[in-house]
Amino acid sequence: MRQWKEEDPQRRVVGYFPVFAPRELIEGAGAFPLGLHGGGQQVELMFADSRMQSFVCSISRTTLELGLIGNLDLLDAMFFTNICDVARNLSGVWCRNFPQQQTIFLHLPMHPPGETTLRYLVKEFGRAHRTIATIAGNGHGTEPLHVAIAAGNRNRLLQAQLEQTHRSEPWNLSLPALYLLRRMGSQMTLAQHNQLLADALGRLQHSTVRPRDGIRVIVEGAFCEQPPLELLELLEESGCYVVGDDLARGLRPESAPIELAQGGDPLEALARWYTFASGTQSVRHAPPQQREDYLFGQIEAASAQGVIFLNAKFCEPALYDYVVFKNALERQGKIPFMTLEFEEKQSTFENLRMQVETFVESILFT
Amino acid sequence: MQTTFQHQGAGLRLQKEMMTAWYARQEQAVQTKLPIAYVFIGGSPNELLRNFGYELAFPEINALQCGIKKAAGPNIIRAEDFGYSSDVCGYVKNDIGLMLNDYQSPQGRLAKPDFLVCNASGCATYLKWWEALAQHFAVPLFVLDVPYVQGDEIPAEEIEYVEAQIHELIELLERQTGQALDMARLKTDLAYAAQTEERWSQLLDLATHHPSPFDSYFEAVFFMANINIFRGTKEAVTYYDEVLKELKERIDHGVGPIPQEKVRVVVEGPPPWPHFRSFWELFKPWGVVCVASTYSKVGGLWDQGFRHDPSRPIRSMAEGMLHAYCNWSLPKRQALIRSYIDHFDADALVIHSVKSCRSFSVGQADLREYFHHEAKVPTLFVESDLADPRYFSHAQLRNRIDAFFESLEHRKLARGGAGGGP
Incomplete structure (x- = not known):
């Protein structure tokens, strides 16, 4: 990324913290959107501990650490x-510690979808777009936004196809592979990601991996901080086919396309999509x-036999x-579930493996 | 100068009467058919809900009352047994624990909600809290989303967004109650609110006196209850008139909350309610008086000049909702604390970080970095919790507090100032 910037001093990079960042907005303003999902197991905390208490999630602390050790100076x-509240306040910590970077905070509306929400969000997106366009020296024209929205729509379509393939033939596309294909989207433009996904879909048509025994489960809860790859591998090694998940939620938004009519306002289209169709x-x-309907919808769509939180x-x-979901599953009484707690920095998994294997066996042998 | 105190204890005495009557109204709500609206403290639409005949209930205040009366622990355990993690907010768990125990509390049996208004100003957890209650009680929930205040200039669209939601709330209230908004009453009540805010601001500013007539943390957290609960009523105005008399009398007599003020501090963060007294006792031996606190601004930053305005009723309500302390960005919070240190002539900053409330606590360690290293303000950082008694380590806190004020005392002596000492 540094090399890419050095090749053209006019290039600008906007980092974004999960869960949802409108990549179309960043690309459409002329900057490169770089998704940050913490430092995982790759970074030891040396400086962030003095700025974030130990009871704060790992992703916010390691993301800050990456900044403090200079990895994000690009x-x-x-x-x-x-x-x-953590992400919100992290924006303030960022602002103080990295004054050379512009901190952009977008307040996504929590008021239920409607005209009030839409009207506000159009202006909020507009403010963010102007800010990024100014940083990128790209003017405030909307043509790049049209292009980015078209690329984003294709991205949704390709991701939906990939997930459908994974769901129907999970032996051909493992959860870690699917997840990495998604995560790559945080490191490239939408067009580049589309190329990658299309290539992967093409290759999958020729895959000949043989099915094995496994129970079909969905995974819920890891939408922001991401579990170590070893943990995802462990789930499948222990006898699960994870056929539904909310991993890296912001990188694979709902498949409903952004509807943008010829000559329409792209900011309004993006805001309308987020307000009414983003799930x-x-x-x-x-x-x-x-939320319960969402969970049961996921279970049904995936024909899942269990849920792993x-x-x-x-x-x-x-x-x-988790409390909402757990109580709903208990009331329903048909779908078994188990709960695992993780940290992105985790490095030992044997206890978790034993728990998952026991869960799988309890479904297989009852 | 008077030789006897005419107003001593008036604030607490009057508050107790008002709070007791308020809780009694809630307890009798079913029999008296008094509808109950649950709201949060920061930016609460008090005047609007009363306009439609609702009595207000504040589960945050119930939680702190349970904490201070040692009832929070069992409530929290009950909520954890129900599925809540040990890592989430103790206020939420206290309330869920009450809910699971039919709202039996030290204040008697608390009222259940008929209507939930989630005035989400400064805390994302509020949404999850009210969503859970809405599901449990099957009552309407209105989410009044308040954007996070980042700079000194608030974009017009943010105020308009809140204003539009208030209009939606009014329409909903009119449908729910079959009554129209009484605009004349709203303006009257907003005038009372503005008078209350003026008196509250005057009260807080009395801490500029040497010695300060009151502790702006350990005492102000009690005085603040009335502006948060009763704002928009004549009784609230009268209450602060009485408190001002009490505090001015203290100034006339040259007395403060402790026998001798030796160190003036600003305090950032909520109190540890289950151990409130013992926490205060840790500071008293060093002659520490808090002259400004951020926690007393969680309902609103009226000391910064904001007033409700009867001539712009809805617009000023919208503006008021934005200015709750936890809805201000960290750079704004940092600047505010800096101004408190200067204005109130404080010697040090005390940060009490609580695990429960990320809205308050995330960023506090960075504030310490700023104040200690850049602003060169001696800063003490201690941790416990505002609701969960399990996170209070008396010995550890005592060690840190003693070490800090001993060091501060040495610095003062080295500069030729008066020493403290326990």
């Missing part, structure tokens, strides 16, 4: 939204019944939703 701006998320207000340590939205 960013021209950093983009946050109000997904939770329910843990980090967005929704009545619990809607993969909650990031200290992640409040996941931990609150």
Whole structure:
């Protein structure tokens, strides 16, 4: 990325923190959107500990650490939204510690979808777009936004196809492989990601991996901080086919396309899509019944036999939703579930493996 | 100068009467058919809900009352047994624990909600809290989303967004109650609100006196209850008139909350309610008086000049909702604390970080970095919790507090100032 910037000094990079960042907005303003998902197991905390307490989620601390050790000095701006109090306040910490970068905070509306929400969000998106376009020196024209929205729509389509393939033939596309294909989207433009996904879909047509025994499960809870890859591998090695998940939720938004008529306002189209068609998320207000419907919809669509809650340590939205989901499953009494807690920095998994194997056996032998 | 105190204890005495009557109204709500609206403290639409005949209930205040009366622990355990993690907010768990125990509390049996208004100003957890209650009680929930205040200039679209939601709330209230908004009453109540805000601001500013007549943390957290609960009523105005008399009398007599003020501090963060008294006792031996606190601004930053305005009723309500302390960005919070240190002539900053409330606590360690290294303000950082008694380590806190004020005392002595000492 540094080399890419050095090749043309006019190039600008805007980092963004999960869960949802409108990549179309960043690309459409002329900057490169770089998704940051913490430092995983790759970074030891040396400086962030003095700025973030130990009871704060790992992703916010390691993302800050990456900045403090200079790994993110290529960013021209950093983009946050109000997904939770931690991310919101991290924007302020960022602002103080990295004054050379512009901190952009977008307040995504929590008021239920409607004209009030839409009217506000169009202006909020417009403000963010102007800010990024100014950083990128790209003027405030909307043609690049049209291009980015078209690329984003194709991205949704390709991701939906990939997930459908994974869901119907999980032996041909493992969860870690699917997940990495998605995550690559955080490191490239929408057009580049589309190329990658199309290539992967083409290759999958020729895949001849033989099915094995496994129970079909969905994974919920890891929409922001991401579990180590070893943990995802462990789920499949222990006898699960994970055929539904909310991993890296912001990188694979709902498949409904952004509807943009010829000559229409792209900011209005993007805001309308987010307001009315972007789906329910843990980090967005929704009545619990809607969250329950989402869960049961996921289970049904995936023909899942069980649910694994993969909650990031200290992640409040996941931990609150867990209560809603758990109680709904208990009331329904048909779908078994288990709960695992993880941290992105985790490096030992044997206890988790034993728990998952026991869960699988309890479904297989009852 | 008077030789006897005419107003001593008036604030607490009058508050107790008002709070007792308020809780009694809630307890009798079913029999008296008094509809109950649950709201949050920061940016609460008090005047509007009363306009439609609702009595207000504040589960945050119930939580702190449970904390201070040692009832929060069992409530929290009950909520954890129900599925809530040990890592989420203790206020939420206290309330869920109450809910699971039919709202039996130290204040008697608390009222259940008929209507939930989630005035989400400064805290994302509020949404999850009210969503859970809405599901449990099957009552209407209105989410009044308040954008996060980042700069000194608030974009017009943010105020308009809140204003539009208030209009939606009014329409909903009119449908729910079959009554039209009484605009004349709203303007009257907003005038009372503005008078209350003026008196509250005057009260807080009395801490500029040497010695300060009151502790702006350990005492102000009690005085603040009335502006948060009763704002928009004549009784609230009268209450602060009485408190001002009490505090001015203290100034006349040259007395403060402790026998001798030796160190003036600003405090950032909520109190540890389950151990409130013992926490205060840790500071008293060093002659520490808090002269400004951020927690007393969680309902609104009226000390920064904002007033409700009867001539712009809805617009000024919208503006008011934006200015709750936790809805201000960290750079704004940092600048505010800096101004408190200067204005109130404070010697040090005390940051009390609580695990429960990420809205408050995330960023506090960075504030310490700023104040200690850049602003060169001696800064003490201690941790416990505002609701969960399990996170309070008396010995550890004592060690840190003693070490900090001992060091501060040495610095003062080295500069030729008066020493403290426990």
